Amino acid sequence: MDAPVKLKPGDRVAVVSPSWAGPGVFPAVQDLALRRIRDELDLEPVEFPTTRTPGASAAERAADLMAAYADPTIRAVFASIGGDDQITVLSHLDPAPFRADPKPYFGYSDNTNLLNWLWTHGVAGYHGGSTLVHLSRPLDPVHLSSLRAALFDTTDLAITPVNQFSEEESDWDNPSTLDTPLATVPSPGWVWHQPGTVVTGPTWGGNLEILHWNLAASRWILPVERYAGSILLLETSEELPPAEEVFRMLRNAGERGLLEQFPAVLVATAKAAFRGNPASAEERSSYRDDQREAVLEALAVYSPSAMAVFGIDFGHTTPQWILPYGGRMTIDGPNRSITAHF
Numbered sequence: 521m522d523a524p525v526k527l528k529p530g531d532r533v534a535v536v537s538p539s540w541a542g543p544g545v546f547p548a549v550q551d552l553a554l555r556r557i558r559d560e561l562d563l564e565p566v567e568f569p570t571t572r573t574p575g576a577s578a579a580e581r582a583a584d585l586m587a588a589y590a591d592p593t594i595r596a597v598f599a600s601i602g603g604d605d606q607i608t609v610l611s612h613l614d615p616a617p618f619r620a621d622p623k624p625y626f627g628y629s630d631n632t633n634l635l636n637w638l639w640t641h642g643v644a645g646y647h648g649g650s651t652l653v654h655l656s657r658p659l660d661p662v663h664l665s666s667l668r669a670a671l672f673d674t675t676d677l678a679i680t681p682v683n684q685f686s687e688e689e690s691d692w693d694n695p696s697t698l699d700t701p702l703a704t705v706p707s708p709g710w711v712w713h714q715p716g717t718v719v720t721g722p723t724w725g726g727n728l729e730i731l732h733w734n735l736a737a738s739r740w741i742l743p744v745e746r747y748a749g750s751i752l753l754l755e756t757s758e759e760l761p762p763a764e765e766v767f768r769m770l771r772n773a774g775e776r777g778l779l780e781q782f783p784a785v786l787v788a789t790a791k792a793a794f795r796g797n798p799a800s801a802e803e804r805s806s807y808r809d810d811q812r813e814a815v816l817e818a819l820a821v822y823s824p825s826a827m828a829v830f831g832i833d834f835g836h837t838t839p840q841w842i843l844p845y846g847g848r849m850t851i852d853g854p855n856r857s858i859t860a861h862f
Contacts, residue, residue, distance in 0.1 A: 539603025774822025
């Protein structure tokens with residue numbers, strides 16, 4: 521599939537809530553994000569009717585998405601945040617406006633539903649970003665560099681390890697705290713598994729729990745051969761699925777014949793705490809180690825030749841790299857390098 525068309529300064533971008541309408545609950549936080557879109561990205565944000573409407577129906581949220589893609593003056597679409605029911609929106613979507621004007625969509629977590637739906641219809645997007653989580657705070661250099669590359673540039677961007685990261689939450693009830701940096705700790709770094717090959721291919725995947733829902737629904741997953749040669753992106757959410765459940769979800773994908781299609785797998789630094797649970801650094805480290813072993817156990821059975829890289833910051837931790845979704849990346853094992861082709 522073709523890479524999304526690039527934007528230029530002054531372009532209009534949609535801000536939508538296809539999952540939870542968090543901007544209606546935290547309007548001051550959303551206002552900060554809109555200001556940063558204008559001031560730091562030089563783009564004009566446009567909210568749609570359900571962006572700040574908690575409880576909007578799936579059909580109403582789908583109508584906003586279709587309106588955003590049907591509007592030729594809108595050149596990109598940003599998700600406000602994730603949620604837990606975006607899968608119900610998909611059956612209300614008509615592919616026609618998305619195929620006619622395949623503008624880039626930015627989102628992660630529950631937005632894996634829409635990114636995957638777009639992928640099945642030949643429309644590439646970007647895994648990462650949200651207005652409430654990322655754009656309401658001063659933009660981290662990692663996030664900003666990949667966001668600007670995705671929006672404006674045709675370039676090859678090196679995806680590199682970060683020195684410090686955070687898995688803490690912002691206090692949206694007190695927006696004045698959003699200018700205070702989140703507490704960080706040293707990054708666990710990358711872990712390479714079978715780094716003997718170089719793989720270039722389109723990406724697919726996203727949040728593991730959401731992918732598992734799509735596998736269960738079945739209608740939004742293509743025949744497995746359609747994924748052959750792709751690079752699998754995997755990240756887990758703030759719900760902190762235990763290692764046993766991570767293995768079972770991947771086992772189910774393996775039994776379908778899906779895992780064997782991917783010659784390379786990128787696994788994000790797992791968020792290992794939510795609102796202080798678990799609290800200790802040791803528990804958090806153990807959680808990530810156990811998850812890595814669960815992924816490796818599944819790969820050993822269902823894709824034993826796959827190369828895998830763990831600890832890349834594109835999931836629910838901060839900072840967050842924005843990565844192509846359906847676009848191409850190169851995983852160079854011998855040189856221990858990862859490149860996103862924007």
